[in-house]
Amino acid sequence: MRRMRAWKLVAVWTVACAAVAGVDGGTVEESGDGGYVVRAGHYRLEIEKVGFRFRILRVDGEVIAPAHPVSGLQFGSVAEVDLGVSSSELQEMTRGRVHDVKATTLVSSDDQQAVFEVTSTAGEVARVGVAVLAHRVRMSVEPKGEELHAILFRTGRVGPAYGLSDHGSMGRESAEITGYASDYMGARTAEWETHREGRLISNFVIHPQQGLAAINVEPRKKIVRVTAGEEAHGSSASPELKAMYYFIGDPKRIYRELQEVRAVEGHPFHVPKPDLFGVGWEAFGALGWTTSAATVEENISTYLDLGYPLSWMVIGSGFWPSGSSELWGTTSFGMWDREKYPGPEAFLRKMEDRGLTTLIGLRIAFRKGNPFAKEAQGKGFLITDGKGEPKNFANKGGWPSYLLDFENPEAIDWYVAQCGKWLDAGVDGFKEDLMFFLDELERDDKVDEVNRRLSKAGVVLMLRNNYLGSPGDLHRYNDFNFYESQDRGPINGLCLAYSGFPYVYPDIVGGTKVWSEMEKGNASPEVVATYMMRYAEYAAVHPSMSFGYGPWSLGRKDVVEVTRNAAQLHHRLTPYIYSAALLTAESGFPYTMTPLPLAYPDDPEVYGLANATRRSYQWLLGESLMAVPLYGDDYATATSRDVYLPEGRWIDYDTGSTYEGPQTLDDFPLPIGKTPLFVGGKGIVIEQDFGRLLAKVYPVQNETAFLFRDREGKASRITVKVDSWETSPVQVRSGGEVLSTESQRGALVFPLEPGRDYEVASILMPDPVRLVKPAKRREKLPE
Secondary structure (H helix, E strand, O other): OOOOOOOOOOHHHHHHHHOOOOEOOOEEEEOOOOOEEEEOOOEEEEEOOOOOOEEEEEOOOOEEEOEOOOOOEEEEEOOOOOOOOOHHHHHHHHOOOOEEEEEEEEEEEOOOEEEEEEEEOOOOEEEEEEEEEOOEEEEEEEEOOOOOEEEEEEEOOOOOOEEOHHHHOOOOOEOOOOOEEEEEEOOOOOOHHHOOOOOEEOOOEEEOOOOEEEEEOOOOOEEEEEOOOOEEEEEEEEOOEEEEEEEEOOHHHHHHHHHHHHHHOOOOEOOOOHHHHOEEEEHHHHHOOOOOHHHHHHHHHHHHHOOOOEEEEEEOOOOOOOOOHHHOOOOOOOOOOOOOOOOHHHHHHHHHHOOOEEEEEEOOEEEOOOHHHHHHHHHOOEOEOOOOOEOOEEEOOOOEEEEEOOOOHHHHHHHHHHHHHHHHHOOOEEEEOOOOEOOOOOOOOOOHHHHHHHHHOOOEEEEOOEEOOEOOOEEEOOOOOOOOOOOHHHHHHHHHHHOOOOOEEOOEEOOOOHHHHHHOOOOOHHHHHHHHHHHHHHHHOOOOEEEOOOHHHHOOHHHHHHHHHHHHHHHHHHHHHHHHHHHHHHHOOOOOOEEHHHHOOOOHHHHHOOEOOOOOOOEEEOOOEEEOOOOOOOOOOOOEEEEEEEEEEEEEOOOOOEEEEEEEEEEEEOOOOOOOEEEOOOOEEEEEEOOEEEEEEOOOOOEEEEEEEOOOOOEEEEEEEOOOOOOOOEEEEEOOEEEOOEEEOOEEEEEEOOOOOEEEEEOOOOOOOOOOOOOOOOOOOOO
């Protein structure tokens, strides 16, 4: 893994910074206490020469990130590492090999960047680049020499912290991540049983209260420590640390900066396609491994006939030829099991005729002996071991597998061409599903380039493995099953949203193995019935939801009714949710699932809600709805929650009852069957109903504007300007025409045509005419 290179003067990061708008014209000068001050328009960075201790302050002197008590930068060479080393072995090699900086010298500076030379207490030398932009600072470290290095930047503790995607949630009981520490963070599975596995990977950490965030874009293994004593970000074993960012600003500004950085650093966020934001179905939850055209069609038909509004489906397994295990695992590329799927093209057309987008499972891994693996091996398209042979990766099931060389552009071209065989047959897209590979030193972005290529070609993609960017349409939880802590799901979803993966899909309603748990006697039908209903209501207020195990299988009408109502709620809200997804892609801010600390960073009450003790798992769904689902490990017994309403007016979606925030609704009733939504924010929701769109304007704001975009991208702006909802008559106008409206649970409702703008305003009444009685004529009194 050694890489020969000259000791260049951080040219790479200079080019990257120049490509981003918003350079602030920062200046570097020596401070009176023997350090350096880097000044920008919205902040300043103070650096001490000894220890490279640095802190970030606002221009008024308020400290955003305090300096680490010992040193702000550590680095040191680590032992030569091969692909077979385990995480614990690497941490042993890393521990004690990093050293503090003992001296710092300014080499050069201009209005965009500064270059320092630092020397460690072990005598190692490195160049440190500091690029100054309007709302972010970018740091890089390039040690002298050819060795791999452990490198990390450190500050003191900043404040309530959120993010880290899957790693922020696995085995944890709060969406607040203080206490997380790993010197080997990344996509890994060796420690799955200790809940350290991750598939959607980001080391992004945000502090909404302080207006600070940080990310290291290194795709290899990373050091992340968010503890009571420090916050540290770095790389475990890398030739250099190319780009460490600190973002400064309010949450919306920070996510805009993150969006730009992802594009510049090669991890772009794609505009999602609308297909997967409706109600879906996954075969594995219903049929396990044993799928067939007949069983899939039968299950889908039952759902549709019962009134579940399905619009997409996934067949993740069992479609490949069953005669040889070499073709198992989704890389049979156009080869179907002809007994189970005798006419795949006709089957896919039938699903399309029923309004369904069809996805199948897809991996960049091949079973040993697979004919496509042999072809790839002959072309040099597989990852090889030290002897030039294809490296054998074992997954959690023990299957021997080979992995596509994801850093080889020709290998990517070849693989994408093979995927075309599925698309030619009528498949609409893929559920990316690289599964449980013990690839300790592989990069976290190993599937991203394939996904980027497919997404750009218009292929619908569900992401299961991903690093930092978003080249797809949904961000799927790792399997969320009946037998694990049900608090993990809400915490996992919030961590994804904080981390810039906001198109959260909370796995199949009922998980993947609820039927087998009943067969084993681990779950009673009564508990499973409650589980299914609560899970459906919880999933319905996410950006996407899906079903598997048939709710009718329990033989209870209430289970069918409640889960179907949840599906229909989500279906009605799909246009509103997708419009929020387009706004998310444009701005970077997670409008599709906004944790309350991002929406209300100055409200101290929002920071203690999302944990396994209080279980006030709440988020904004778009700009006008707040989700308050009753979920967690007490789903089978709880009937109420403490619901926190931030500042503003909030309206119960079901009853129209109005509440003024901020306040906590203690023990607010949330029985099964109640819609877990409040209307607030902008107070405008777009719903679909029997093929038409309805705008629902709630009396929340007197003045506001709401932009809606449909699945074709047609935009409609709804402007509200009302003197008083209580005393002024209101009308809706569009293009000079006054529209007829109706009232539903407190909302003003009217049909919406995409592409037209609407104005909701008080009716101007003429001033009332005041009648003046004429004065009585007085008769002249006689003298």
